[in-house]
Amino acid sequence: MTKSNFTRRGVMKTGAAAGAALATPTIFTGAVWAGAHTGFTNAPQGDTVTLGFNVPQTGPYADEGADELRAYELAVEHLNGGGDGGMINTFSSKTLDGTGINGKRVEYVTGDTQTKSDAARASARSMIEKDGAIMITGGSSSGVAVAVQALCQEAGVIFMAGLTHSNDTTGKDRKANGFRHFFNSYMSGAALAPVLANAYGTDRKAYHLTADYNWGYTTEEAITQATEAMGWETVNAVKTPLTQTDFSSYIAPVLQTDADVLVLNHYGGNMVNSLTNAVQFGLRDRMVNGKNFEIVVPLYSRLMARGAGANVKGIFGSTNWHWSLQDEGSQAFTRSFGTKYGFPPSQAAHTCYVQTLLYADAVNRAGSFNPCAVAEALEDFEFDGLGNGPTLYRGADHQCFKDVLVVRGKENPTSEFDLLEVVEITPVDQVTYAPDHPQMGGAEATLGECNPGA
């Protein structure tokens, strides 16, 4: 039989000894701690600075994540003076000279968001706590963007959002440490509505199918309000589960109504499936009220267009950027991306690349990595040459205001990348809204105070 040696007294003795042993090293720490403190989280030490690229590498948006990562690697290369410099040469601000950021060479760490807010936050926290990242960027969905943005606000680092289209990111969930270059649902609605009214008339009846989550809601709201302002009528708006793969049961009821436009507030695989179903149901050959039935997809991406194949032909949607744009910046970026990877970049890649340059430039102009100084440099910053024409980083909500592209599925695509054609570039004035717009969280939405952390 085993004999127990654990007596209360023995354990307490050992405990006290262990406690004392644990307590001793604390004497040495004061100085070290003070040394690492320079007033903000993860102040870069030495001659390098670490950025955190937090993108979905697994899960439904893995393809977009991979493209974002390519863009980040390209941006780092250009910032460190490698490659052909890409958009650094066309950027209106000239502080970037290939010597890194603020004279420090750029290094980076990567992580997998899995398109889950928990995993994304875990990954971002490890970048901040373990790798000493001074800025976190990336993401391919609004849920993740909002979650990581809130984390960065708490931790005191800058968050440069990747692809996130929901109004909430810079609407009701806006944060002082978070910035978004990508456009949003409101802008999609405002840009699309006039084009749709031109092409299809002002007396249309729209039927919405909406992905049943946050982004779907804000997009539906934006499109409904914008089109109703043009005189359209919304017949019905039906929520579809995000995990739905067969939309037949949602499309059949459309035939029972007198709707003559179907708006698919779907993204990614959802949109590919719902559009394919709609076309299979013969909606596009249908005549209602003496008008041809039409389909609209508010947010387009190249990967979606590729997934839906020939079904996207002639279908209107909006996008943040397209590689076929002829301005100098877009050309330079498409060229260096194509040289390095062999195919043109997606809009996700573009926004991530631009965000990295914007951050680097803001640090240079501020002369400090302090998040509050960087935020101040970015707020109300006007720039050009990054592919979207003259752009304003509005200080009131940290949203970029720029022209929005209305695109249409190409009738005769020449390659698997050449699926969309730009129909109209909606000028920025038309998509600008007040910072306290009801769709953006109203008067209650506030950025809060900038948090430099430590």
Add this chain to the structure above:
Amino acid sequence: MTDQTQNPSVAAKPARATKTAAPSRGIFGLNAKDTTLLIIVAILTMLAPFILNPFPEGSDLAQFNAGYPDLMQRFVIFGIFAIGFNILFGLTGYLSFGHAAFLGVGSYAAIWMMKLLTLNVIPAIIMSIVFAGLFALFVGFISLRRSGIYFSILTLAFAQMSYALAYSVLTPITGGETGLQLKSTDSPLLSNLAPGEIGRANLFGIDMRTSYELAVGDWLFTFNAGYYIAALVMLIGFYVSIRIFRSPFGMMLRAVKSNQQRMNYTGLNSKPYTLAAFVISGMYAGLAGGLMVAMDTQVGPERMFWTASGEVVLMAILGGVGTLIGPVLGAGLIKYMENIISKINSTILHDWFAFLPDGLEDAVVFILYPFIGKGWHLTLGIVFMLVVIFLPGGLVEGGQRIARLFRRKKSDDAAKTPAE
């Protein structure tokens, strides 16, 4: 009667004193072996910042350091989750495939407590346990009418329902896809926040994020307040789980696992026992959810997704079902893979193998690349397969085999000595 129903994997650890020998209870009412285990776990968790950071800062191997607050917190929190799951799965054999629902319910309860009442984590954690327990009572009451695969499917269905509700239907309460966070507009009743200030979770004023860094030479160790609070909770949870394992109640649960039908024929109603085990295990999950919110004030519905439920099953199996420490080890291994392996990218690989000639370097990187970064699932899958095939008892069995190897050597020596 109960002797026959002892589970073999548990019988391998004959820690429980038999009826004839009066149990010699040390402190905490545990026998010697369990006390040793508890103390070892306590020492490991308390020294985790050292143990998990074995490599100096800035070295190539620092990539494998896991001693930063977020991951350490995750280790113990998922440890709690797995301990609770093991009380149900390990003891009764009922495989719940929907445990993440309780984790999620606990998380939502906790964040609402913080939004409405106080930023102190204690009421939040208590409410998370209560709500998860109530929800478990409801789910368990229905699901436990069936056993085996039907039970698993029922729990899975409940979890997916909860997920779908949280994701869309209940958006006003759960925040939908974007989830819930503390905001500057929140004003908890009992916390005096300046207008516009974003609250931080605390324990009587100790901020969960407070860290204390200790540099010894090139090494940097981080002691995080949140981690130690979570670790303390895990130790309590672990202790309670030992007591459950060793109690008559635990014995009854094992009886359910070994032959429920026979139990019923003897006139015993096993339902109250299984339901109690289900609720306890749900409360553990709720506790884990509450702690997750306490450490990182954010909840998203993916926390309830079926993959999260599957993950805890993997943790239990990987570590060793029905063993005390196994699930904690399994939880640690999976979280380590998820957070460390997934962050290795090709640039880092090239750095590591830079000493090789160029062609060879590329070849090595090419071979390893599928297993790192986004390939961490693949690596985890391979590890899981190896464990299930070669160590059906999980990591604990691996440890036992190694221990046996040493012991046999010793006893061999002992046997030889007199012969000489």
